Amino acid sequence: MNCIKTKKVKWINKKTMIATFDIGKNVHYGYFRAPDGRERKPFSFYNAQKSFMQLWAEISQFKQDHHLEEVVIGFESTGPYAEPLFHFLRKKPVKLVQVNPVHTKRIKELTGNSPNKTDKKDPRVIADVISLGHALTLVVPSGAAAHLRRLTQARERALRDRTATINQLQHLIFVVFPEFLRIMKNINTKTAAHLVKYHPAPQNIATLGVEDLTAIIRKISRGKLGRERAEQLIAAAKDSVGICDGRESIFLEIAHLNARIENDSGFIDTLENQLNEYLQQIPYSSSILSVKGIGVVTAAGLIGEVADFKKFGTISEIMKLAGLDLYEISSGKHRGQRRISKRGRPLMRKLLFFAAINAVKSNGIMHETYQRMLQRGMLKMKALVAISRKLLGLIFAIVRDNTKYIEDYSEKHHYKLAA
Numbered sequence: 016m017n018c019i020k021t022k023k024v025k026w027i028n029k030k031t032m033i034a035t036f037d038i039g040k041n042v043h044y045g046y047f048r049a050p051d052g053r054e055r056k057p058f059s060f061y062n063a064q065k066s067f068m069q070l071w072a073e074i075s076q077f078k079q080d081h082h083l084e085e086v087v088i089g090f091e092s093t094g095p096y097a098e099p100l101f102h103f104l105r106k107k108p109v110k111l112v113q114v115n116p117v118h119t120k121r122i123k124e125l126t127g128n129s130p131n132k133t134d135k136k137d138p139r140v141i142a143d144v145i146s147l148g149h150a151l152t153l154v155v156p157s158g159a160a161a162h163l164r165r166l167t168q169a170r171e172r173a174l175r176d177r178t179a180t181i182n183q184l185q186h187l188i189f190v191v192f193p194e195f196l197r198i199m200k201n202i203n204t205k206t207a208a209h210l211v212k213y214h215p216a217p218q219n220i221a222t223l224g225v226e227d228l229t230a231i232i233r234k235i236s237r238g239k240l241g242r243e244r245a246e247q248l249i250a251a252a253k254d255s256v257g258i259c260d261g262r263e264s265i266f267l268e269i270a271h272l273n274a275r276i277e278n279d280s281g282f283i284d285t286l287e288n289q290l291n292e293y294l295q296q297i298p299y300s301s302s303i304l305s306v307k308g309i310g311v312v313t314a315a316g317l318i319g320e321v322a323d324f325k326k327f328g329t330i331s332e333i334m335k336l337a338g339l340d341l342y343e344i345s346s347g348k349h350r351g352q353r354r355i356s357k358r359g360r361p362l363m364r365k366l367l368f369f370a371a372i373n374a375v376k377s378n379g380i381m382h383e384t385y386q387r388m389l390q391r392g393m394l395k396m397k398a399l400v401a402i403s404r405k406l407l408g409l410i411f412a413i414v415r416d417n418t419k420y421i422e423d424y425s426e427k428h429h430y431k432l433a434a
Contacts, residue, residue, distance in 0.1 A: 030084040033145055034074055034109075037137035038090055038097040045070065046138030048146075049081040057138050062096075067103045074109075085109075089145045091116045091137075105155065112150035114141050115358060122147075156322040159296035164319030166293065170286045170312070171362060177279035184211070184272045187265050190258055192217045194251035198244070206236045210248075212273045215266055217252035225249055290315040299324065303410055305419035307380050308373035313366050317410065320363040324414040333411055337363045339404050355400060364403070371402040380422060381405065 027033070029050045037044040041062060047055035055077055060066045078086055086109040090097055105111060119140045144150060156164045185202055188195055188211060195217075199207040209231070214220050220228065228245040294300045294315045303314040318324070320336075327333045334340045338359025343352065357364070375385035381402050388398040413420055 027087065027146060027148065032074075032078050032081065032083040032086045033142045034077075034086060034088045035138040035141040035145065036088070036090045036097075036100065037141070038100070040096050043100065044138050046142060047074070047077045048142050049077075049083065051081075053081065057136075062099055067100065071104075071107060087112060087145060087150075089114055089141055089150050091119060091141060101153075111153050112145060113153055114144045114150050117358065118144050118149055156319060159293045160318055160322050162293045162319075163290060163297075163315045164322075166286050166290050167312075167316040167319045167362065170283060170290070173279050173283050173286065177276055177283070180272050180275045180279065184269065184276070187269050187272070188215070191215065191262055191265055192220075192252070192255055192257045194255055194257075195248070198247050198251055204236075206232055206240055208273075208276075209235045211269065215269050216262065217255035217257055220248050220252040223249075287312060294318070299414045299417065302413045302417070302419050305413070306406070306409060307420070307422065308376075309370050309406075309410075313370050316366045317363060320360045320366070324411060327411065330408050330411050333407065334404065335359060337367065337407060339364060339367070339400070339407060355404075367403040367407055368399060370406055371399045374402055374406060375399065380420075 031050060033048045035046050035048075042059050043061070044057050044059055045055075046057045055073070060070050074086060074088075077083075088104055088109050089112040091114050101111065119137065122140055122143055181203065185196065188202065192215070195207075195210075196202065199210070201207060202211065210220070214223065223231070225242065225245050228249060229242045232240045232245055291311050294311060297318055300314055300318065303309060303317070304311070321327075321333065324333070327336075331340065335356075336359050338357045338361070339355050340359075341353045342356050343350070343354070355364075371381070373379055374381035375398075376382060379385075384405070385398055385402055388401060389395065393401070409420070
């Protein structure tokens with residue numbers, strides 16, 4: 016596709032064939048419609064090459080029989096089950112669009128005046144949405160951007176798995192040595208992880224003695240912790256209320272969880288190295304990285320989610336893709352609050368939100384702006400969302416203009432003009 020901008024479809028005309036699909040894991044349902052209302056009733060086909068080839072033959076035949084010039088193919092925004100079909104069709108002379116599931120849900124009752132939901136009804140509803148001009152063209156990454164999307168998604172899954180494992184580990188530590196978590200507080204630190212791995216039982220800690228434990232803690236923490244922390248741990252270990260029955264079995268699971276955490280951490284490091292390599296293949300990545308507070312992971316994730324910033328014509332299009340576009344519900348004298356739609360890519364919003372947290376720190380590029388928002392009475396969360404929108408607009412502008420971020424640009428530019 017030459018254009019992957021997320022904007023409403025406006026090119027449905029009297030020569031356009033609409034083909035829509037309701038996606039399933041194994042079986043899909045298709046539907047064809049001509050501009051004059053003639054249609055091919057819903058039919059099933061499968062995730063198989065032979066079935067895809069037959070589908071394309073039927074699309075071509077329908078187009079020829081009704082003397083149509085172009086084909087628009089649409090389906091709901093969905094998970095991985097649509098990808099084989101999508102990659103098959105993207106090589107064909109068609110326009111691929113997606114429909115928001117919220118739209119199909121709300122328009123569904125217009126078909127037959129019934130909330131009935133079936134696989135055969137859904138393709139018709141999707142066609143209705145497209146006919147009304149509410150479909151969006153697909154955002155499809157390719158090349159390095161496609162790798163960035165896959166790697167970012169893999170990193171997110173690995174982070175979730177590691178967090179879940181850490182939570183399980185904390186539960187077990189609480190059972191055998193509850194005082195440990197009160198003293199160390201954060202089990203994710205290197206010192207706490209080392210002690211959990213090699214000295215999980217309170218008796219192990221007590222046996223070490225103050226001097227040996229101090230040496231271990233000081234070495235692992237690189238001098239940040241010392242004798243005071245060792246004395247606290249030994250005192251707690253001697254009077255621990257942790258259970259004794261079945262403790263060896265718990266230690267066996269603790270060792271297993273430690274291994275999983277280390278494995279996940281190593282995998283995350285590998286993914287981040289790969290992200291850095293593919294990010295360097297994106298010509299405008301240096302422009303995004305020039306923004307203070309945006310690192311490799313954030314830049315790579317944003318490019319993977321957007322596919323190509325340069326394919327977007329206006330900031331409103333990319334705001335909608337992120338789900339950061341604003342809306343309000345007002346009627347008569349009532350004026351509703353403005354909120355973000357959240358109908359875009361959630362990972363993109365997450366990356367921008369964490370970038371906003373960096374940007375509002377005391378030395379961040381948006382610190383003063385953020386403080387002014389708070390002084391006006393804006394809630395902290397809403398202010399951070401507003402900063403997220405500003406960061407996305409900033410990134411879009413510097414990529415569009417093929418430039419880099421210059422801190423205090425307005426002030427420096429003013430001095431230049433004065434000179």
